[in-house]
Amino acid sequence: MNRLVDMQDALSQATTLEEFQTFVENLRDVYDLEHLVYHSVNSTGGQYAALTYKPDWVERYIEQDYARIDPVVQGCYRQFQPIEWKTLDWSAKASRAFLGEAGEAGLGNQGFSVPIRGPSGQFALVSVNHKCNDEMWASFTSERAADLLLISHYLNEKALQIEGNPHRGPTRSLSPREKDTLTLLATGANRANIAETLKISESTLRVYIESARFKLGAANTTHAVAMALTHGLIVV
Known part of the structure; x- marks a missing residue:
């Protein structure tokens, strides 16, 4: 979790798209990945991407409109x-050629890709x-999937x-139990362990999670944890 906290701290310092791009490149190196891509499309079709591919491949991808056939994007x-x-x-033949x-x-x-649904479409x-081989990748995703979800x-x-786009921030404060729940989720604890720690049933735990999600306007549980961390509502 320390690495994740360090990454969050570093990202909080970025104030320009150029610094955001540098962070993406550094993140690729920290996790020893081949490439990392962040790609956003707003409700009017405007796009922004920060990625680690060479410019000639990016130009080729855009020129050929490969997003139409890229199985990952679709x-x-x-x-x-x-x-x-x-x-x-x-x-599909086009997909194989693209690959x-x-x-x-x-x-x-x-x-490995994480889809994100943000505000206003x-x-x-x-x-x-x-x-790498399948065994190495399975080990990586097993250890780092939770990190990648939050970082995304x-x-x-x-x-x-x-x-400068409008984005959803927390509109209502979280209750102490909701904060406890999201904090334990952020540390990687599973639901059964969290329920035991808080001395509540798993059904009651689900109520706290769903309530926190609603208050934060989060798309899913992982998004709720990320928003709570980002806005300082919980500390890990």
């Missing part, structure tokens, strides 16, 4: 949960990829803040 549009790239359908070209441009053979995704929401909140 999968993230349709789903709300994080996506392992190997679970996506890469069987081959992307691989030549440095794309890793393993990937905003959509974003954070993708990471690496070149931190990135989105910061990008919206820098761009």
